[in-house]
Amino acid sequence: MAKFLTNREENYSQWYNDLVIKADMAENSAVRGCMVIKPYGYAIWEKIQSELDRMFKATGHVNAYFPLFIPKSFFSREAAHVEGFAKECAVVTHYRLKNSPDGKGIVVDPDARLEEELIVRPTSETIIWNTYKDWIQSYRDLPLLINQWANVVRWEMRTRLFLRTTEFLWQEGHTAHATRQEAEEEATRILNLYTDFVENYMGVPVIKGVKTESEKFAGAIDTYTIEMLMQDGKALQGGTSHFLGQNFAKAFDVQFTNQEGKLDYVWATSWGVTTRLIGALIMAHADNNGLVLPPKLAPIQVVIVPIYKGNDQLDKISDIAVDLKRQLEKAGLSVKYDNRDTQKPGFKFAEYELKGVPVRLAIGPRDAEEGTVEIARRDTLTKETIRRENVVGHVLGLMDDIQQNIFRKAVEFRENNTFTADTWEEFTDIIENRGGFVLAHWDGTAETEEKIKDLTKATIRAIPLNSPEEKGSCILSGKPSNRRVLFARAY
RNA sequence: CGGGGUGUAGCGCAGUUGGUAGCGUACUACGUUCGGGACGUAGGGGCCGGAAGUUCGAGUCUUCUCACCCCGACCA
Numbered sequence: 001m002a003k004f005l006t007n008r009e010e011n012y013s014q015w016y017n018d019l020v021i022k023a024d025m026a027e028n029s030a031v032r033g034c035m036v037i038k039p040y041g042y043a044i045w046e047k048i049q050s051e052l053d054r055m056f057k058a059t060g061h062v063n064a065y066f067p068l069f070i071p072k073s074f075f076s077r078e079a080a081h082v083e084g085f086a087k088e089c090a091v092v093t094h095y096r097l098k099n100s101p102d103g104k105g106i107v108v109d110p111d112a113r114l115e116e117e118l119i120v121r122p123t124s125e126t127i128i129w130n131t132y133k134d135w136i137q138s139y140r141d142l143p144l145l146i147n148q149w150a151n152v153v154r155w156e157m158r159t160r161l162f163l164r165t166t167e168f169l170w171q172e173g174h175t176a177h178a179t180r181q182e183a184e185e186e187a188t189r190i191l192n193l194y195t196d197f198v199e200n201y202m203g204v205p206v207i208k209g210v211k212t213e214s215e216k217f218a219g220a221i222d223t224y225t226i227e228m229l230m231q232d233g234k235a236l237q238g239g240t241s242h243f244l245g246q247n248f249a250k251a252f253d254v255q256f257t258n259q260e261g262k263l264d265y266v267w268a269t270s271w272g273v274t275t276r277l278i279g280a281l282i283m284a285h286a287d288n289n290g291l292v293l294p295p296k297l298a299p300i301q302v303v304i305v306p307i308y309k310g311n312d313q314l315d316k317i318s319d320i321a322v323d324l325k326r327q328l329e330k331a332g333l334s335v336k337y338d339n340r341d342t343q344k345p346g347f348k349f350a351e352y353e354l355k356g357v358p359v360r361l362a363i364g365p366r367d368a369e370e371g372t373v374e375i376a377r378r379d380t381l382t383k384e385t386i387r388r389e390n391v392v393g394h395v396l397g398l399m400d401d402i403q404q405n406i407f408r409k410a411v412e413f414r415e416n417n418t419f420t421a422d423t424w425e426e427f428t429d430i431i432e433n434r435g436g437f438v439l440a441h442w443d444g445t446a447e448t449e450e451k452i453k454d455l456t457k458a459t460i461r462a463i464p465l466n467s468p469e470e471k472g473s474c475i476l477s478g479k480p481s482n483r484r485v486l487f488a489r490a491y
Numbered sequence: 492c493g494g495g496g497u498g499u500a501g502c503g504c505a506g507u508u509g510g511u512a513g514c515g516u517a518c519u520a521c522g523u524u525c526g527g528g529a530c531g532u533a534g535g536g537g538c539c540g541g542a543a544g545u546u547c548g549a550g551u552c553u554u555c556u557c558a559c560c561c562c563g564a565c566c567a
Contacts, residue, residue, distance in 0.1 A: 004528075028559090032558090087565070088565075088566075123567095132561065152567095154565095154566070154567080155565095156560095156565065156566055156567095157563095157564075157565055157566080158561095158563095158565085158566090159494090163567085164566065166567075168567075170567075184521095207511085236567090237566095237567060238567090239567085240567075272567075273567085274567050275567095276567055277567095307525070307526050308525070309524085309525060310525095341525095342534065343528090344524085344525050344527090344528075345526065345527070345528095346525085346526085346529085347527085347528045347529090348521050348525035348527090348528090349526095349527050349528080350527070350528045351528080353527095362526075364526050365526090366526075367526095374526080491566090491567090
């Protein structure tokens with residue numbers, strides 16, 4: 001089996017790439033670094049969107065939409081921000097084309113140069129804070145809790161489907177608060193919301209932490225992160241929530257009158273997750289047979305495949321299948337009955353395994369006769385035969401089972417691949433030979449962090465929020481440290 | 492931007508000393524099949540990335556050019 005996929009153990013990144021394409025999620029487009037998200041991949045994104053959107057609204061946020069273009073001058077207002085993004089911005093300089101004077105095609109009309117160039121947003125803090133300035137006068141206008149579903153562009157050097165593309169889809173929340181404490185609470189609330197989503201819907205365990213000075217978002221005071229471990233032992237940052245302090249308020253002059261009647265700058269957060277989560281979903285759970293989707297995010301939760309010879313058998317089986325489909329849908333499941341006559345059952349089995357459909361029902365003439373159904377689960381690839389009347393209950397149970405099982409497997413994988421290192425030799429041995437998360441002491445300086453990165457390509461993924469105090473000495477410099485930080489090679 | 496590589500059918504590839512393009516797969520039709528990616532027969536599909544040059548003749552040789560991929564620096 002699985003001869004159509006590159007073996008995961010043989011070449012992990014080839015396996016990943018094959019899988020994205022073969023499972024029909026996305027493909028490279030004619031535009032450098034930009035992907036086409038195909039219907040099946042987009043359906044997964046829609047599931048992610050709808051759950052997150054529900055969670056944002058349940059915590060008091062509302063959606064809005066801000067422009068794709070940002071005037072260049074806005075960017076220079078916040079020094080650290082421009083520094084962080086300048087090198088990867090797409091810039092609009094003209095607004096018109098014309099026929100080429102030599103008759104070959106069209107050219108940019110030099111007379112149509114923009115007075116001020118427009119940046120295609122790599123993130124929207126600047127345009128949003130420039131807008132918020134007019135919306136916020138008083139503490140009564142606060143908090144402002146807005147989210148936007150959008151696309152952004154970051155001109156990365158190298159791209160990979162879902163993991164890093166020039167244009168990507170995301171949500172970005174931008175909130176304004178009257179006090180520092182409120183803003184910090186918001187940043188934490190969202191970090192916890194992301195954790196809830198990634199662990200309970202995607203089935204991927206995360207480490208919550210705060211980024212180091214050099215890894216934090218350009219313009220933030222603190223960047224909180226959730227870090228996940230992929231099956232090849234590399235880390236993936238799944239989402240970030242930034243406490244921005246008053247940096248953007250000051251840069252865009254967003255002041256309000258507080259309850260004491262005094263002017264003050266507002267406190268801000270921003271936070272986001274992207275289509276990269278789909279990459280995480282793949283790399284955390286998929287195997288050599290293809291995708292393994294958590295039931296809560298699977299576009300198709302149950303597929304029914306008929307096995308038959310001739311139209312008489314098909315008719316009989318279809319009656320049963322359609323009835324089962326109706327029952328399962330009534331129970332809230334999304335079900336596909338694949339009665340295509342153009343593919344054989346074996347082909348369909350392989351196809352739905354490739355696409356990660358959690359549960360497959362097969363009904364053949366034998367089952368029709370005996371009142372049974374063959375039921376197969378994607379996560380364990382096991383099959384059993386059950387009575388037709390028990391199908392709905394059994395499938396509902398399986399949905400929970402599979403959801404929990406893939407999470408449990410991912411937790412176990414992470415536990416088996418999280419190490420502590422106390423010496424430089426131990427540290428480099430693990431990074432070079434085993435991969436995974438490494439908890440180690442660090443002296444807290446950017447110089448040491450940089451040196452470790454240069455020597456091993458491992459970075460500090462996060463300073464875990466729940467890590468206990470512990471006296472130790474830095475693996476590289478030997479200087480004192482009082483807590484371990486999380487190292488890994490990362491995507 | 493540095494180092495390496497590749498452009499030939501939808502996709503994956505072969506193409507010898509230069510002689511007018513082929514394999515696998517996918518596609519179309521018909522038939523037999525159908526409980527784990529079926530088989531047979533017959534078909535269709537090509538400006539050989541682009542431009543210029545050498546030659547009677549270029550997928551093949553020369554020069555230029557464009558695009559993409561991999562490894563680094565950058566990054567959600």
